[in-house]
Amino acid sequence: MTTTFKRVIIENVQPEIDGGRFPIRRAMGESVRVTVDIFADSHDRIAGELKYRRSGESRWQRLPLALLGNDRWQGVFRVDAVGEYVYTVHAWIDPFATWADRLGKREAAGQDPELDLREGAAQVAAAARCATAPDAERLRWFAEFIGGGERTSDRVRAALDPDLAQMMARWPDRSRESTYARELRVRVERALARFSTWYELFPRSCATEPGRHGTFEDVIARLPYIAKMGFDVLYLPPIHPIGSTHRKGKNNRASADPDDPGSPWAIGGPEGGHTAVHPQLGNLASFQKLMTAARDRGVEVALDLAFQCSPDHPFVAAHPEWFRRRPDGSVQYAENPPKKYQDIFPLDFESEQGGALAEALLGIVRFWVDQGVRIFRVDNPHTKPLRFWEWLIGEVKRTHPETIFLAEAFTRPRSMYRLAKGGFTQSYSYFTWRNLKWEIEQYFEILNQTSVAEFFWPNLWPNTPDILPEYLQTGGRAAFIVRLVLAATLSSSYGIYGPVFELCEAEPREPFSEEYLDSEKYQIRHWDLNAPHNLKDLITRVNRIRRTNPALQQNRNLLFHAVGNEEIVCFSKHTDDYANMVLVVVNLDPHHAHSATLQLPVAALELDDEQGFQVHDLIRDTRYLWHAGGNFVALDPQSMPAHIFRIRRKVRTEHDFDYFM
């Protein structure tokens, strides 16, 4: 047997990731714009509400949905606390609005409204019985007035009184409301997750004099340099003891000289494993000192999570069951035939003791969380089970939702997206190899204009210790500037591996290699931070532009603009209210000057076509008057291959004095 059929249909709630299997991601203070299809049979009027709450709280916040047209509705809510929110949608037939519509049409047609008035009076009386003061009394009055006695025209006017409509909307009969099938989740991150500026360095290369192994104290001494450039995250490669068995030599040579320090990613030695500090860097106390000194300068320290072991890691002896054995009984080292990485043993998540292993790895993260670390850059997460990360990040965030995880996954797109859906806050991206205009436009439209933007937050790196891209090898200083400006403006989060980046180091280990010559991965280097033609002043300026222009602190606002020159890319970002608008124009050819005439969509940018507007180059501090027609730009890589314009609107004051806001 059937019961009554709920008449309202609620479908296609957006955003929704994989049918609600994964949460969307927002930063604190951002809003969630929910849209949904709501409709029913017949022409009855519908009302709907968006409800949301923090996970764990029992009381829902509710707000009415507004009809956008064509059965699409919308509601927007703000997330104000780090952690998890849930949201869903309810909707119901609104008999009073339906009735008022009908009454209005009847009146317009001059038909007798008597029966309608009596029907409406009954509806209002019913609402009065559910309502509390002061609505209850006023509704009773309306019910009586509309119901009879007075002049018909007065009763109709009362029935259509907007106050009555508002009161009736406050006391709807929702006994037959429909509810969306799922509650959807929002993962709310702290503000730094959305807008962050990263600097990576090798602590052991920070000694003030050549030849010495750098220490945490040396890093502390380097902090003013880093903070002054405007970085707010300092990411350190693994700080743990390094294995000596099969240690790699300089330039990844198979054997090491006695004084070669080894790769920091070959973690573990007699001094300890992932919870120990490399003795030549310092100890937990000096690490704490570094954390504090950094915090005092507005910089947060990020650690590397590289879940693999050197042959000398304590796990190898204590937990042989966590490693795969070869048929001769030896431990299986990492290999990607014909390449062998004998200094590294991967962990075997498929072993019978995989559960205990996962708990141990969670223990490592908890250890550093207890030390105050709240940012982790995770090495090669795509080589461990993807569901492992979902579990581990979920566990950490349950107690420390402010923790940030950056996925260093340079792999195929679906794995990268899955890591982000499963919890990674930020992700490395293909930006590192996207140099041509069409590549950049296509890639960033996917990242920012599709549902990918709901969960995948890119952190753009022009270089890393593993990647010296060909563009930087061949393009000279101009190439570094181009990639810096693109990284810093295409995404609200970016990072550089320094000091090699600001020093424009571009020598590969061998031709066609993306490895640095004499890479810091295998040896200690000493850098002259004041070498000529370094980029620190430009970096300082670009990071200041990011900090003072909120448009650059988000990504979904990215809009590319057509330019009739394939070497010039042009895009803008603006805040929701258009109060802050930034226009970036970059000559991608590091060898030749290029020019173009830009045609901006002034209407879409809410610019006044007739008044014109000012563009203020925040790199050069120069200003130009532009208009709706073509505006000429010329960019010479020998001087400066990029503009970062603030668009300033003309404002007319009451004294008829114009200025640009």
Place this chain on the structure above:
Amino acid sequence: MTTTFKRVIIENVQPEIDGGRFPIRRAMGESVRVTVDIFADSHDRIAGELKYRRSGESRWQRLPLALLGNDRWQGVFRVDAVGEYVYTVHAWIDPFATWADRLGKREAAGQDPELDLREGAAQVAAAARCATAPDAERLRWFAEFIGGGERTSDRVRAALDPDLAQMMARWPDRSRESTYARELRVRVERALARFSTWYELFPRSCATEPGRHGTFEDVIARLPYIAKMGFDVLYLPPIHPIGSTHRKGKNNRASADPDDPGSPWAIGGPEGGHTAVHPQLGNLASFQKLMTAARDRGVEVALDLAFQCSPDHPFVAAHPEWFRRRPDGSVQYAENPPKKYQDIFPLDFESEQGGALAEALLGIVRFWVDQGVRIFRVDNPHTKPLRFWEWLIGEVKRTHPETIFLAEAFTRPRSMYRLAKGGFTQSYSYFTWRNLKWEIEQYFEILNQTSVAEFFWPNLWPNTPDILPEYLQTGGRAAFIVRLVLAATLSSSYGIYGPVFELCEAEPREPFSEEYLDSEKYQIRHWDLNAPHNLKDLITRVNRIRRTNPALQQNRNLLFHAVGNEEIVCFSKHTDDYANMVLVVVNLDPHHAHSATLQLPVAALELDDEQGFQVHDLIRDTRYLWHAGGNFVALDPQSMPAHIFRIRRKVRTEHDFDYFM
């Protein structure tokens, strides 16, 4: 505590409607192409299978998935029985393929494969323990051979033997396989659901002499005319008794003359309701005779389901609880203020007895199903709860899955789609008002190239008793031809309301009205089927073209081609194997001749660029030699505004004699 994490991720199975909430739709014999993202951590090789079965059967059919690239996999299965199928996806790490890859790379690099061979031998031995004869024995042999004794190079060759790979694929270790989260459904319809040609007529207007009320016998006499034109569905407006209270007069006048027959949609009188036959049409026996006579001519009778009652319907007295009351105690008639339809009482699905009402309506459908009716055209389904239809159609299809329901819903798109998702086999569409080229292209791309095609099957009507479109009113005979050719070729199902259509009747009730003057809805008409300039020969030809060209019997194959003339629309359809290709070119302007040069995408149509091809106009039976470059077409509405070309490929026989296939 955690257990082991399943490594393989299965996501984004397509087709999937609303997260699996609704089935997709296929006709018997069609195939379902399933694509899915499958990936895992690391570079291990993956294997996957698509499994499917008829609902109710316990044994799954299984077939291996093939990698399309970029982690997207595909499998295709055919549905061979009307009813419901389910499908889902499994995938697992394939350790043997992974191992064989590694061995191959190791060999290529000249590294010692000894340990690999011992590892592989263990894998093969394990598979041998699970396998049955004859694989078991052969696997044991391989395990021993690879494991040791013989020359290393021979052992490597044996290990990479394709036969071994195939056997190992037959006995995979699937203990850690991943399963897609959902089982997805396919609603399989009979062939007529996909490819059908409808003719609607008013039986009461079928009398051979004017003035008499037509009968089922008269319809039987009309059958040869209908069948000869090539129609296979004969749809009759409601055949039930018609109410006399508030009966509408000619041209929808508020009061009827004594001899006015009333609207067939005002169902119910003293003679009975939805299960009774209008006495002037005949009785159940003569209806059965009509069904049989139609079947003998390859025509199936479709009835109208109009769930509403005249004031004289037996339900009104027997079930007052199924109707809404006005405050004065009278039954609420249908109205859309200021319009009143006092001859029709809507049913109140929200009444306390809504469940019993739904059961009664299901009973009506079952009554006609028991009479052998298997096609229902449902009047205004969007004015009844959408979930009611989902329930009703589900109930009917549970016992009679071959039943076809056509939704006469001319409403907003989301409601129309929801009705189709909820079970309606075919749907009326906006085609009736899509006259301009861009409208046609845009609309049919949505219907055929998006996920809408998975559930919404349009049935195109150039006219209906309710709709005489302006284009037909003003365009003359050419307009009727244009709309006929478009309906018959844009969709595998179409229908006309005749004989007014083939007689090119185009007189509206009043200017700007879509109502016919002297509409058959309110009066009996008598038609001269041999009136000059009628379209029956052309209709016969067009329907024969549809029947002999399988490309026209499906919709997802529709491709529009660019034409540099906004009045000429050009599109093609081809079978999967390109054996049948039809190209349609229509001049949409019924008043002026137009010409254009067509540039066809010969590569996409698998045509030989150099050889050229023949286009055979199946309307005029004329042939033209065409080539990759521009081909000239000129269409004069005064003679024939459309081409329906069969594209014939040149074939070279062994005797070097060319002909066009």
